[in-house]
Amino acid sequence: MTSTALHDLGVAQLATELRERRVSAVEAAQHFLTRAKAHQNLGAFVALNEEATLTQAQAADARIAAGTAGTLEGVPIAHKDIFVTRSFPSTAGSKMLAGYQSPFDATVVTKLADAGAVTLGKLNCDEFAMGSANENSAVAPVGFDAPAPVRNPWDTHRIPGGSSGGSAVAVAARLAPAVTGTDTGGSIRQPASFCGITGIKPTYGRASRYGMIAFASSLDQAGPMARSAEDCALLLSAMCGPDPDRDSTSLDVPAENFSAKLNDSIEGLRIGIPAEFFGEGLAPDVRAAVDAALKEYEKLGAQLVPISLPRTELSIPVYYIIAPAEASSNLSRFDGVKFGHRAKNYTDLVDMYKKTRAEGFGDEVKRRIMIGTYVLSHGYYDAYYLQAQKIRRMIADDFQNAFKHCDLIAGPVAPTVAWKLGEHGNDPLADYLADIFTLPASLAGLPGMSVPAGFGESGMPVGLQLIGNYFHEARLLNAAHRLQQATDFHLRQPGGL
Amino acid sequence: MTSKLIHGYEVVIGFETHTQLATQSKIFSRAPTAFGAEPNTQACAVDLALPGTLPVMNREAVACAIKLGLALGSHIAPVSIFARKNYFYPDLPKGYQISQFEIPVVQGGEVSFFLETGKGADAAREKKTVRLVRAHLEEDAGKSLHEDFIGQSGIDLNRAGTPLLEIVTEPDMRSSEEAVAYAKELHKIVTWIGICDGNMQEGSFRCDANVSVRKPGAALGTRREIKNLNSFKFMQQAIDYEIRWQIEQIEDGHAIQQATVLFDPDTGETRAMRTKEDAADYRYFPDPDLPPLHISAQWVQEQRALMAELPRAMAARFVADHGLPEYDATTLTQSKAMAAYFEAAATACGQPKLASNWIMGEMSRRLNAGEIGIEQAPVSSAQLAALIARIADGTISNNAARQVFDALWNGESADVDAVIESKGLKQMNDSGALEKIIDEVIAANADNVAQFRAGKDKAFNALVGQIMKASKGKANPTQVNELLRARLAA
Numbered sequence: 001m002t003s004t005a006l007h008d009l010g011v012a013q014l015a016t017e018l019r020e021r022r023v024s025a026v027e028a029a030q031h032f033l034t035r036a037k038a039h040q041n042l043g044a045f046v047a048l049n050e051e052a053t054l055t056q057a058q059a060a061d062a063r064i065a066a067g068t069a070g071t072l073e074g075v076p077i078a079h080k081d082i083f084v085t086r087s088f089p090s091t092a093g094s095k096m097l098a099g100y101q102s103p104f105d106a107t108v109v110t111k112l113a114d115a116g117a118v119t120l121g122k123l124n125c126d127e128f129a130m131g132s133a134n135e136n137s138a139v140a141p142v143g144f145d146a147p148a149p150v151r152n153p154w155d156t157h158r159i160p161g162g163s164s165g166g167s168a169v170a171v172a173a174r175l176a177p178a179v180t181g182t183d184t185g186g187s188i189r190q191p192a193s194f195c196g197i198t199g200i201k202p203t204y205g206r207a208s209r210y211g212m213i214a215f216a217s218s219l220d221q222a223g224p225m226a227r228s229a230e231d232c233a234l235l236l237s238a239m240c241g242p243d244p245d246r247d248s249t250s251l252d253v254p255a256e257n258f259s260a261k262l263n264d265s266i267e268g269l270r271i272g273i274p275a276e277f278f279g280e281g282l283a284p285d286v287r288a289a290v291d292a293a294l295k296e297y298e299k300l301g302a303q304l305v306p307i308s309l310p311r312t313e314l315s316i317p318v319y320y321i322i323a324p325a326e327a328s329s330n331l332s333r334f335d336g337v338k339f340g341h342r343a344k345n346y347t348d349l350v351d352m353y354k355k356t357r358a359e360g361f362g363d364e365v366k367r368r369i370m371i372g373t374y375v376l377s378h379g380y381y382d383a384y385y386l387q388a389q390k391i392r393r394m395i396a397d398d399f400q401n402a403f404k405h406c407d408l409i410a411g412p413v414a415p416t417v418a419w420k421l422g423e424h425g426n427d428p429l430a431d432y433l434a435d436i437f438t439l440p441a442s443l444a445g446l447p448g449m450s451v452p453a454g455f456g457e458s459g460m461p462v463g464l465q466l467i468g469n470y471f472h473e474a475r476l477l478n479a480a481h482r483l484q485q486a487t488d489f490h491l492r493q494p495g496g497l
Numbered sequence: 498m499t500s501k502l503i504h505g506y507e508v509v510i511g512f513e514t515h516t517q518l519a520t521q522s523k524i525f526s527r528a529p530t531a532f533g534a535e536p537n538t539q540a541c542a543v544d545l546a547l548p549g550t551l552p553v554m555n556r557e558a559v560a561c562a563i564k565l566g567l568a569l570g571s572h573i574a575p576v577s578i579f580a581r582k583n584y585f586y587p588d589l590p591k592g593y594q595i596s597q598f599e600i601p602v603v604q605g606g607e608v609s610f611f612l613e614t615g616k617g618a619d620a621a622r623e624k625k626t627v628r629l630v631r632a633h634l635e636e637d638a639g640k641s642l643h644e645d646f647i648g649q650s651g652i653d654l655n656r657a658g659t660p661l662l663e664i665v666t667e668p669d670m671r672s673s674e675e676a677v678a679y680a681k682e683l684h685k686i687v688t689w690i691g692i693c694d695g696n697m698q699e700g701s702f703r704c705d706a707n708v709s710v711r712k713p714g715a716a717l718g719t720r721r722e723i724k725n726l727n728s729f730k731f732m733q734q735a736i737d738y739e740i741r742w743q744i745e746q747i748e749d750g751h752a753i754q755q756a757t758v759l760f761d762p763d764t765g766e767t768r769a770m771r772t773k774e775d776a777a778d779y780r781y782f783p784d785p786d787l788p789p790l791h792i793s794a795q796w797v798q799e800q801r802a803l804m805a806e807l808p809r810a811m812a813a814r815f816v817a818d819h820g821l822p823e824y825d826a827t828t829l830t831q832s833k834a835m836a837a838y839f840e841a842a843a844t845a846c847g848q849p850k851l852a853s854n855w856i857m858g859e860m861s862r863r864l865n866a867g868e869i870g871i872e873q874a875p876v877s878s879a880q881l882a883a884l885i886a887r888i889a890d891g892t893i894s895n896n897a898a899r900q901v902f903d904a905l906w907n908g909e910s911a912d913v914d915a916v917i918e919s920k921g922l923k924q925m926n927d928s929g930a931l932e933k934i935i936d937e938v939i940a941a942n943a944d945n946v947a948q949f950r951a952g953k954d955k956a957f958n959a960l961v962g963q964i965m966k967a968s969k970g971k972a973n974p975t976q977v978n979e980l981l982r983a984r985l986a987a
Contacts, residue, residue, distance in 0.1 A: 084547075084549040097548065102547065210550070213548040214549070214551075214786075216785075245553060248551065248788055249551075249785075249786060249788060325782060329583050329593050329780070329782070331592075332583060332592020333590060335585060338545060339545075349587065353585055376780035376782050378780075381780075381781075
């Protein structure tokens, strides 16, 4: 095996190469570190620490030699900069946390390390995970002195999607075999779709939120992003599991081996097709790719069942009330008192608060803090927040009704392919509306994933969204894997790399 | 409800008490709660609100809430909700306090106590009951230290995350005396059931008093809230000052503005911290980091089994089993130690009412004078029981018994009978010797005898006094009465 081909291997293959000692963890780490720097123009990484990475790789090699290798032993991965890490700064893409050093690792980071994964670095994202294009990062990527766009490797003039934009780019450009992301309203699925990779957001509560810098607590969920469903299954198996001492919302559901049922037949699988996901807002190129993928499923023996998710449109206002409400409170701790940015000159305490937060937060974050503060205010709470919570429960009920008729639900991830950098400019609403197909599953707390389904306008990737019932991640991964056995979209790679 | 008026105004008081729970660790983290450590040494990542940290409920704090609910006859909510109270302050690390808002863990209940009214001959005791609205679990904030630094404030987050139960009453109290009596009773209960150390100086039991005044029959007046009353003495002073101040304001034609005030013990005055105009909008909403708090019937049952007999139940038992008046029973159950002392003494001597009288009278006077608790009393319950037995069997008079008690208290001797013997305090129960004295006194006081026979009862008492004096106090007064009456009637 030559080291130049290492980045073409999937997680499963690379883990085998490492375990059988055809390549060392140190060699693998060095290879990917070199690649990360060679393609730093893409803006995917915000932090590297070669010394820490190589130290971890050496320890992995020692465990392999000792015969105590974990499932991911020596596999280099990178983390979205929403996860706090001891060996790298943790910024959440914000000036507010520039250079912030966490004294502990997120549970997901620890769990992946326990499985043997080696951390390559931290990945760019929208500030506090707020955005659909990764245009809201306030942190300079590795190799840059100032914030710079994260570029989609399929067309570097286009956005990678967000908020896990750096994560999706790292996988698509083969700068890392697999990465972590977080999904609040679609932040794993949408960039995975835009960059032609595979990503899964598990059931809310499956993966611990401890050490994830909070955006919207009732929605935030960690998940893996990789080239294939098979690779995602390997990572997800290591990431999930109860964390009762650190996260009260983590569910008491044991960890599961998500790889076990990948190859099961999907003969007779009932796939629900929600009419509301195929309305006039859906771009024809996306529709064509999604339809083709659904045809493929029929060929594999699945059955397409028309269903309805009648409150799909309402998910946008509901989400953009609940998520900002929680965010406005979660971000109150960034006040310049204890850590992070503090304004240099101020006259008194209130002036310090105002200047610190005015300087430290970007426009989109401020916009959401203001929306959230407004909807929680006395006199507006009932009309906005409580009403939104009621509709949120109805949206969850709609899914349960749908699952009486189908085993999983399929549709587009986003209405269009990735747009041009700056195209949505000063129109945040355009970004919000583009979240319409990912928000419902987020609000219901259901697992959802994006699977490469083909290519649309200008050769840009299109993802197929699969949504399962609670704890049906294995079924989603099985359906995705079967599609990937029959297609090669997930194996294609952008040119110029 | 009848209530004392002050210058024609009725006083209305409600209480909010922050009770610091005696748990080992904080309400949502594993950091210790010990008082007095170096600043910021007892705050972990969760208490500092470091990015990525999340709260996890301490079950011990919930157990404390269950115990309080059981002690006060409250409804213990099977499901209650934690909410965020949002405001910015440097000693509030998250920018919000986790509390309970719409659905608290403890709902309703009541606190009953005796209020002493009048003085001297008019002294009376009135039973009062204050209804509770709720008690909710919440976390304490840290401390801002403004005095220790010049031109800067220090922040100590050791207290941040300390578990509190905030106990809220209806506006049921009608005087400062009643308010203080309520606070003392609540203090007794929370220390009795062991959920709070009760240390008011260290801030373990902090009261806020909502005070308003009104003309009888009028709607409730506008209230001002006196914050952080941490001694019973200041509580009374602060409320009395506030009542006078409010009445003066109204009499002078000024409306009362809703405000939060602080009591300054140096000046004896209250002064406003903030008025309603700059009151914050706390934007309460359910904390998405904490699922609803579920308390099963089984958990309540477990806590009930773990609890010692409550003061109310113990007092009721003292009434039923020992035939004590309710007032005695309530007074003796002011502390666990006093109740235990009483039970031991009463059982040993078989004279519960005498035991109660001695503990509430002679014993309490000395404990108060010496500022010690009954645990430190030099007279043991066994000694008191022995002393009471000697009164009951007529060996010594009450007066003589006080001398014996003195001797025991001062450590002159540990044995009751030895003291009686050495001091010659035994009552004269030999009727022959007594009759001789009576005859001598009658012979020497012919005037008094004549007056008595003319119908003046006072003359009889004078004769009794002479007889007691002649017996050097050893005569049994009851016996003296009987024999003298018989002799004079002859």
